[in-house]
């Protein structure tokens with residue numbers, strides 16, 4: 001099955017580089033610039049030359065001739081991108097590669113695809129994976145979630161490369177929640193470390209953050225086993241402990257009282273607000289998410305946020 005990647009950010013470029021091991025791949029960029037001549041994405045993934053089988057195109061109809069379309073634009077841009085191009089994306093297999101919850105609806109990427117392109121086959125590719133690692137050919141395991149298991153099996157085969165090992169599930173809600181919520185907890189962990197609160201505090205935030213992830217997942221009828229897999233626990237572990245993560249680095253900056261480049265893609269920022277609003281609407285207890293949303297909106301500082309978490313009523317674990 002032929003593959004194209006739509007969106008030439010760090011992640012889309014890294015996936016295209018790895019998938020080109022299996023055969024021709026088109027990487028579509030809205031502004032390809034000099035990528036095709038330089039054979040490198042100097043802006044988003046410098047130092048990773050393109051293999052011969054990777055072709056860059058600015059023509060969406062060229063990319064959309066492929067059987068499988070991986071969509072690697074940021075979450076808050078996903079609906080507008082799909083709506084603008086819904087005709088050409090119609091009846092395609094569309095694999096979301098973004099991690100987040102839509103601010104204006106509280107929905108994840110698979111549901112957004114289903115709404116914007118109703119006759120597409122929607123799926124999501126998620127899990128612990130830094131673009132730089134994938135592009136270097138380092139071993140990476142991901143979750144592919146597709147409600148249609150026949151389509152899911154075909155995607156699992158097509159997206160496996162020598163360094164990408166793909167696990168499969170039909171639980172799209174669980175997979176999209178894990179990838180979205182771990183970013184919010186990573187901001188909290190970065191803030192704790194940045195403020196000098198220590199690694200014990202980080203472990204507490206990761207564990208209680210995971211409890212929040214499971215709480216929302218159960219409420220939305222996701223399978224708890226999905227959250228304990230690569231897309232949930234796996235990605236939470238990676239993102240909360242690595243300075244390669246932009247979400248973690250934003251948290252570090254908040255904790256240290258430093259500024260952070262607003263042009264960097266940090267999915268957890270909008271997702272914290274979206275999930276905080278959703279939790280309030282649904283009457284769910286998600287205090288770490290609420291604290292991150294408060295920090296990002298300048299309603300709280302790190303010391304007050306931590307104090308509010310520590311002074312909550314005592315309870316069973």
Ligand SMILES: NC(=O)C1=CN([C@@H]2O[C@H](COP(=O)(O)OP(=O)(O)OC[C@H]3O[C@@H](n4cnc5c(N)ncnc54)[C@H](OP(=O)(O)O)[C@@H]3O)[C@@H](O)[C@H]2O)C=CC1
Pocket residue numbers: 007008009010011012030031044072073074075077080081097098099100129130131132264265267
């Ligand atoms: N980087 C990583 O390690 C990983 C990222 N992800 C996820 O992948 C998603 C994308 O992140 P990442 O690639 O890192 O982000 P980047 O900031 O590197 O790139 C974002 C890309 O999206 C493009 N884009 C934005 N809006 C549109 C639009 N409307 N139409 C077309 N293209 C658009 C930008 O194009 P332009 O250059 O023209 O502005 C840019 O190339 C996120 O949800 C992230 O969570 C998942 C796993 C790992």
Ligand SMILES: O=C(CO)COP(=O)(O)O
Pocket residue numbers: 099127128129130183186235238239244245246247248265266267
């Ligand atoms: O999702 C990721 C790792 O799995 C990438 O994390 P950041 O978006 O925080 O850089």
